[in-house]
Amino acid sequence: MPLILETIVTTAAADGAVHLVPFGLIREGEDYWVAPFRPSPTIANLEAQPYFAAVAPADIRVIAGCVTGRRGWPTVPCRSIPVPRLAEAYGHMELQVVEVRDDPVRPRFRGRVVHEEAHQPFLGHNRAVNAVLEAAILSTRLHMLNPETVLAELHHHRIAVEKTAGPAEREAWNWIAARVAAALPQAAAATLAVDDA
Numbered sequence: 001m002p003l004i005l006e007t008i009v010t011t012a013a014a015d016g017a018v019h020l021v022p023f024g025l026i027r028e029g030e031d032y033w034v035a036p037f038r039p040s041p042t043i044a045n046l047e048a049q050p051y052f053a054a055v056a057p058a059d060i061r062v063i064a065g066c067v068t069g070r071r072g073w074p075t076v077p078c079r080s081i082p083v084p085r086l087a088e089a090y091g092h093m094e095l096q097v098v099e100v101r102d103d104p105v106r107p108r109f110r111g112r113v114v115h116e117e118a119h120q121p122f123l124g125h126n127r128a129v130n131a132v133l134e135a136a137i138l139s140t141r142l143h144m145l146n147p148e149t150v151l152a153e154l155h156h157h158r159i160a161v162e163k164t165a166g167p168a169e170r171e172a173w174n175w176i177a178a179r180v181a182a183a184l185p186q187a188a189a190a191t192l193a194v195d196d197a
């Protein structure tokens, strides 16, 4: 299996409207594939403007927010491509699409890095951030996965949040917990939230 980087990807429509969404970028050599499931505005945007920016967000609320209807995160212009990037980031890459593999379910766009930049120091791993990341991905796949399995996994991840989260990670976790509780009728879905710090 190739390495996958979980990032926030920005693309722009022909009229310039920016679309911001978490995507796993699949590394191949020096390139990164972005693979959006249909339907996705990202697909039309990449067809209209074959560029995307990808950031590693320092605030996990951006990822949790994007999958719970909170997409109004500030963006700034990129240096080498006509698409903005998420402002808040450890670092970012600017990519040009150099190949498209069409597919009725999940087309793939190969991005070639034309610029990359670091913005703030990365000072240490945090288990709650990883837990929120896993929960965010699970929350977008509730329709594909067995609910009991998902809830068992989420309750396992919740332990790391209880033990290691700061206020931002708790808030992010609770956004996901609310989304899951709204989607699943099981009692275990209602007990995912953690206390505010």
Ligand SMILES: Cc1cc2nc3c(=O)[nH]c(=O)nc-3n(C[C@H](O)[C@H](O)[C@H](O)COP(=O)(O)O)c2cc1C
Pocket: 006, 007, 021, 022, 023, 024, 025, 035, 036, 037, 038, 039, 040, 041, 042, 063, 066, 067, 133, 136, 137, 140
């Ligand atoms: C960390 C993370 C990685 C994701 N990676 C992908 C991906 O590679 N492809 C995809 O279609 N959806 C992926 N998703 C789910 C999308 O972010 C989610 O379905 C989003 O709502 C799609 O937005 P759009 O329909 O506006 O493009 C990912 C979600 C998370 C939290």
